[in-house]
Structure formats: structure tokens, C-alpha cells
Amino acid sequence: MKILVTAKRVEDPESKIKVKPDGSGIVQEGLKYKINPFDEIGVEEGLRLVAKHQGEVVVVSIGGKEVQEQLRHALAMGAHRAVWVNHTGPLDQLAIAGLLQKVVEKEKPDLVILGKQSIDDDQNQVGQYLAEFLGWGQATFASKVESLESEQEKNKVPALVVGADGKTVRVIREVDNGLATLECQLPAIVTTDLRLNQPRYASLPGIMKAKSKPIEELTPAKLGVDVTPAIQVLKMSAPPARKAGIKVADVPALVEKLHNEAKVV
Amino acid sequence: MPIVLIVAEQQPDGNLRKATLNAIGAGKQLAEKAGAELHIALVGKDPAKVADELKGYGAKAVHVGAAPELEHYLAETYAPALAALAQELKADYVGMASTAQGKDLMPRLAARLRAAMATDVMGFNGSGADITFNRPMWAGNVFAEVKLTTPVKVFSLRATEFPAAQGGQGAAEVKAFTPKVEASKTKFVDFKEVKSARPELTEARVVVSGGRGTKGDFKEIEALADDLGAAVGASRAVCDAGWVPNDLQVGQTGKVVAPQLYIAAGISGAIQHLAGMKSSKTIVAINKDPEAPIFQVADYGIVADLFKVLPELRSELAKLK
Numbered sequence: 320m321k322i323l324v325t326a327k328r329v330e331d332p333e334s335k336i337k338v339k340p341d342g343s344g345i346v347q348e349g350l351k352y353k354i355n356p357f358d359e360i361g362v363e364e365g366l367r368l369v370a371k372h373q374g375e376v377v378v379v380s381i382g383g384k385e386v387q388e389q390l391r392h393a394l395a396m397g398a399h400r401a402v403w404v405n406h407t408g409p410l411d412q413l414a415i416a417g418l419l420q421k422v423v424e425k426e427k428p429d430l431v432i433l434g435k436q437s438i439d440d441d442q443n444q445v446g447q448y449l450a451e452f453l454g455w456g457q458a459t460f461a462s463k464v465e466s467l468e469s470e471q472e473k474n475k476v477p478a479l480v481v482g483a484d485g486k487t488v489r490v491i492r493e494v495d496n497g498l499a500t501l502e503c504q505l506p507a508i509v510t511t512d513l514r515l516n517q518p519r520y521a522s523l524p525g526i527m528k529a530k531s532k533p534i535e536e537l538t539p540a541k542l543g544v545d546v547t548p549a550i551q552v553l554k555m556s557a558p559p560a561r562k563a564g565i566k567v568a569d570v571p572a573l574v575e576k577l578h579n580e581a582k583v584v
Numbered sequence: 585m586p587i588v589l590i591v592a593e594q595q596p597d598g599n600l601r602k603a604t605l606n607a608i609g610a611g612k613q614l615a616e617k618a619g620a621e622l623h624i625a626l627v628g629k630d631p632a633k634v635a636d637e638l639k640g641y642g643a644k645a646v647h648v649g650a651a652p653e654l655e656h657y658l659a660e661t662y663a664p665a666l667a668a669l670a671q672e673l674k675a676d677y678v679g680m681a682s683t684a685q686g687k688d689l690m691p692r693l694a695a696r697l698r699a700a701m702a703t704d705v706m707g708f709n710g711s712g713a714d715i716t717f718n719r720p721m722w723a724g725n726v727f728a729e730v731k732l733t734t735p736v737k738v739f740s741l742r743a744t745e746f747p748a749a750q751g752g753q754g755a756a757e758v759k760a761f762t763p764k765v766e767a768s769k770t771k772f773v774d775f776k777e778v779k780s781a782r783p784e785l786t787e788a789r790v791v792v793s794g795g796r797g798t799k800g801d802f803k804e805i806e807a808l809a810d811d812l813g814a815a816v817g818a819s820r821a822v823c824d825a826g827w828v829p830n831d832l833q834v835g836q837t838g839k840v841v842a843p844q845l846y847i848a849a850g851i852s853g854a855i856q857h858l859a860g861m862k863s864s865k866t867i868v869a870i871n872k873d874p875e876a877p878i879f880q881v882a883d884y885g886i887v888a889d890l891f892k893v894l895p896e897l898r899s900e901l902a903k904l905k
């Protein structure tokens with residue numbers, strides 16, 4: 320099985336994000352960067368599937384040369400090789416999905432796994448755009464019934480179930496009020512949710528090996544995709560702050576406040 | 585006249601998902617700013633009952649497409665059906681509530697319309713043809729004003745930011761159309777509903793949420809929720825551990841709620857959690873750590889053991905009755 324997994328470079332979720340005073344962007348100084356957590360889950364799922372069904376995991380990232388760090392991280396986890404689409408500057412979902420479409424057409428994977436959303440832009444779009452562009456089935460927000468503390472998880476059992484004939488994949492999705500199960504014909508698009516798996520750490524030998532794994536460089540021009548953005552971020556601002564609250568001494572004081580001041584009980 | 589098309593959502597039980605009314609409310613705001621007409625779309629196997637319900641919200645028309653192939657929601661079948669309608673109407677704006685279905689469907693629909701999309705829109709600026717969208721980024725740490733430059737503009741709506749549309753505003757024309765049906769490479773297998781007698785998390789007036797501090801014991805959280813007629817929510821840590829169903833997760837990557845009262849017990853207040861509840865009217869935090877970040881957003885904080893506070897809170901609240 321050949322599995323293509325995307326790896327976006329994003330700010331560490333632990334970072335404190337501040338808007339620049341002129342609203343043109345965020346303050347970059349002091350920020351650490353990581354692979355988008357949902358993409359790390361995607362890499363893990365790819366590795367589990369390949370451990371079970373053989374094949375290879377190819378990881379792809381779009382961005383400037385710094386995204387090689389995220390590709391190396393995925394390679395250190397165990398991905399086999401990487402594709403880097405070298406582009407600096409803003410990209411929108413149409414462009415990202417357009418570029419990924421070309422990479423998919425070139426690589427011909429059986430399955431593409433993306434994160435359900437990037438934790439910087441929080442758009443939750445690229446997987447669905449890509450599925451439509453390719454005319455493939457989509458199963459977004461992939462999850463599983465077993466918890467992250469379960470035996471299955473400890474044994475690194477893949478949550479995505481490939482059919483015995485290798486032609487379908489069964490996906491359990493997190494939706495409103497429950498879990499939905501879909502069966503997609505392969506090739507298909509899956510986007511990960513938080514409970515799909517707990518990604519492994521990159522081992523020291525993994526990190527060493529990753530250094531010699533190949534990263535193929537492509538560009539939007541080589542792929543023949545016009546990446547002029549159709550989304551303009553005009554201005555960023557800090558959200559309105561909540562007014563400071565108080566600490567109350569005990570429960571009767573709390574109930575008194577809720578009843579007489581906030582009037583919510 | 586430009587056209588704003590709002591997509592309505594039917595729940596698996598056939599009823600209208602309430603967030604649809606907030607989306608219609610948002611659609612009205614947009615239509616006013618853009619000088620546009622508001623239309624509503626609904627597709628499914630049996631949408632007639634809900635279509636009738638949608639008549640009274642002041643839309644110009646409710647477009648209803650019924651087909652047996654649309655029995656179970658799939659992005660792959662709903663997107664072509666809705667895209668064909670949007671094209672026929674020459675809709676300029678297509679939007680839907682950011683429910684699980686909205687998040688799954690709208691980007692696929694946008695891709696089909698070659699449209700750019702804004703997710704989780706909280707408001708609109710500008711007028712006429714020059715409309716921009718407000719949306720959160722970085723777990724709500726940043727509000728961005730974005731402009732979509734494609735001819736058709738697609739968006740999903742953060743329901744908590746828009747008042748629900750009010751009924752009784754005349755009768756929109758209900759127009760049946762034959763939805764475009766395309767074969768799907770995906771098969772619906774099943775839907776396992778997590779049944780709960782409590783109100784919907786995103787619709788409740790009061791939400792009582794528990795975090796890792798509960799150590800998985802939700803009895804007191806649930807009892808307080810039931811006394812208050814509240815919904816139960818949770819932090820990611822709790823859902824990851826499998827202590828409560830996943831769809832109770834409040835936050836950046838879970839549900840966004842804005843109840844009158846949000847009670848957070850044993851939740852530290854990570855930025856990802858705050859992203860989902862910061863717009864609540866009144867926030868109460870119960871945490872034994874006085875430094876927990878949740879206190880920075882709480883109107884009323886109490887530094888104590890939740891297993892002591894919750895039972896006492898129940899008995900004090902009972903005295904009010």
C-alpha cells in the first residue's frame with residue numbers, strides 16, 4: 320500500500336500567539352514550530368497501515384525550505400521518503416489542494432491522509448477540496464471506537480480498516496451526536512481527528528536514519544499550478560479580552576453571585 | 585440582485601438541526617449588507633417536513649431537492665446536488681452552520697464551485713459587492729478579516745455568534761427541484777448515536793464541563809448538570825481517555841459553545857479549551873490550583889477540590905428553589 324501523508328509546518332500549540340500592533344500578522348519572534356498535530360496523527364496511521372499491509376509512507380509538505388524540518392520529523396517517525404513543494408508566500412486552500420492534486424497524480428497513492436485542520440489557520444478545508452478535485456471518496460474526522468488508553472492503541476493497531484480485497488477502507492468518523500462509519504473505495508482521502516491514534520516519538524536511530532532519506536523538491540511551476548491566492552487576509556486583531564473576574568471564598572458566596580449578580584441561576 | 589444561499593441541515597432523526605436557524609440569521613445579516621436576496625436549500629431523501637418548517641424565516645424561497653439516493657448524508661452526493669442548485673440560482677454566497685456536516689460538506693461544495701471559502705465565520709463587514717468575513721485563527725487568539733476574491737464565496741458559520749432567525753415572517757415559496765444525483769465512491773455503513781436525555785451541548789443554556797481533575801468520575805458533574813437542566817461538556821484530556829463520548833469535547837478542535845453559564849470543574853484552561861467556551865456569558869471555574877489559567881477567563885473562580893464543591897453547590901442551589 321502506498322500512503323501519502325501531508326505535513327504542514329505550524330506554530331507549536333503551546334506557543335503564545337500575539338498579533339502585531341499594525342494587524343499585518345502575528346509576532347514571529349520566539350515562536351517554535353512543529354508538524355501540525357493532526358498531520359503527526361496522519362503519519363502514525365500511515366505507519367501502522369504499512370506495518371500491517373506493507374508498502375510505503377510518502378510525506379509531503381508545501382512551504383519554504385524550513386518545512387524540511389517537518390518532513391525530517393515525519394521521516395524520523397518512520398516515513399520512507401518525502402516530497403517538498405518549494406514555495407514561499409501565502410497559499411489558499413484552492414492552491415494547496417491544487418498542488419497536492421498534482422503530487423497525487425504523480426505518486427498515485429492508494430490512500431491520502433491529511434489532518435482535519437491546521438492549528439494555525441483552523442480552516443478545515445484542504446482534504447475536502449482535494450477529494451473533490453480528484454473525484455475521490457472522502458472520510459473526514461477519522462477516529463475509532465476504542466479510547467487512546469485501549470489495548471488496540473497500545474498494540475498500535477491501525478484504526479482504518481482496509482478490506483480483504485485491498486479495494487476499500489472503512490473509517491469511523493467523529494460527527495455530531497455519535498460516530499458514523501463509511502466505506503470508501505480506494506484510492507480515497509481521509510482526514511484525521513484527535514482520537515485516531517497517539518503518535519509515536521521519533522527514536523534516536525529513527526532520527527539518524529531520517530538524515531539520509533530522500534526529499535524530492537518540486538515547485539508550483541514544475542507542477543503547473545497557479546497559486547495566486549483567492550483569499551486575502553486583510554487584517555488581524557486580538558480578540559476582545561474578557562473582563563477580569565473574581566475568586567469567591569466558598570460555595571455560598573458563589574451561589575449568591577450567580578443568583579444576584581450574574582442572574583444565571 | 586445577488587443571492588445568499590443558506591444550506592439547511594436535517595439530523596439523522598429527520599428533524600431540523602437547530603444551528604440551521606443561526607445560519608439563517610447570519611444569512612439575513614449578510615443579505616442586508618450585500619443587498620442580496622436570501623434563499624434556503626435543503627436536500628435529502630425526505631426533506632418535505634423540514635422544508636415546511638423553514639418557510640417562516642423571511643427567505644425569498646426554500647429550495648427542496650428530494651432523491652432516494654440522498655437518504656444518508658454523504659459529502660460526495662450532497663455537494664453535487666447543492667452545487668448544481670447554486671449554479672442554477674447563480675448564488676453569490678453559499679453558507680452553512682459549522683456543524684460536523686457543515687465542516688465536511690462546504691469545502692467539497694466550494695471546490696466544485698471553484699470558490700474560496702472562509703471557515704467558522706463570526707461576522708460580516710462592508711456593503712454591496714465589497715463584503716469581508718471575520719473568522720478566528722490560532723485557536724481564537726487571532727481574529728482575521730478576510731476577503732474572498734472568487735466569483736462565488738463559500739463559508740461556514742459559527743452558530744454561537746449569530747442569533748437564531750425568528751419564525752413567523754411570512755411564507756417563503758417552497759420550490760421543489762430535482763437534485764443532480766452522482767454515483768458515490770463512498771458507502772454509508774452506519775451511524776451509532778450517543779443518546780442523551782440532556783440538552784444538546786451547543787444549544788444548552790447551561791453547560792457543566794469536567795476535565796482531567798475529575799479522574800474520570802463524572803457522577804457529580806452529571807448530577808449538577810441534571811439539577812440545572814444543563815448539558816455536559818469535557819476537555820480533550822477527558823475524551824482522549826474515553827471517559828465521556830468524543831462529541832462532548834469543547835474547544836478549538838471540538839465544539840464551540842456560548843451558554844449563559846459555563847461551569848468548568850477540574851479543567852486547567854489550555855488555550856485550545858478556551859477557544860471553545862470563551863464567549864460564554866458567565867464562566868465559573870472550580871480548580872484546586874490557584875494559578876490555573878482557567879481563572880483568567882472566569883467571572884467567578886473557586887480554588888477548591890471539585891469533589892467537595894460540586895455536592896455543596898448542588899445543595900446550595902437547591903435552597904434557591
Ligand SMILES: Cc1cc2nc3c(=O)[nH]c(=O)nc-3n(C[C@H](O)[C@H](O)[C@H](O)COP(=O)(O)OP(=O)(O)OC[C@H]3O[C@@H](n4cnc5c(N)ncnc54)[C@H](O)[C@@H]3O)c2cc1C
Binds near residue numbers: 411446
Ligand atoms: C500569517 C498568515 C497569513 C496568511 N495570509 C494569507 C493570504 O493573504 N492569502 C492566502 O491565500 N493565504 C494566506 N495564508 C495561508 C492560508 O490561509 C493557509 O495556510 C492555507 O490556505 C492552508 O489552509 P489551512 O492550513 O487552514 O488548511 P486546513 O484545511 O485547515 O488544513 C488541513 C490539512 O491540509 C494540509 N495542509 C495544509 N497546508 C499544507 C501545507 N502547506 N503543506 C502540506 N500540507 C498542508 C495539512 O495536512 C492540514 O492538516 C496565511 C497564513 C498565515 C499563517
Ligand SMILES: Cc1cc2nc3c(=O)[nH]c(=O)nc-3n(C[C@H](O)[C@H](O)[C@H](O)COP(=O)(O)OP(=O)(O)OC[C@H]3O[C@@H](n4cnc5c(N)ncnc54)[C@H](O)[C@@H]3O)c2cc1C
Binds near residue numbers: 797818849856
Ligand atoms: C492539536 C490540539 C488540539 C486540541 N484541542 C483541544 C480542544 O478542542 N479542547 C480541549 O479541551 N483541549 C484541546 N487540546 C488539549 C489542551 O491543550 C489541553 O491538554 C487540555 O485541554 C487539558 O485538559 P484538562 O484541562 O482537563 O487537563 P489538565 O490540563 O491536566 O488540567 C487538569 C486540572 O484539574 C485540576 N484538578 C485536579 N484535581 C482536581 C480536583 N480534585 N479538584 C479541582 N481541580 C482539580 C488541576 O489543577 C488542573 O488544573 C488540544 C491540544 C492540541 C495539541
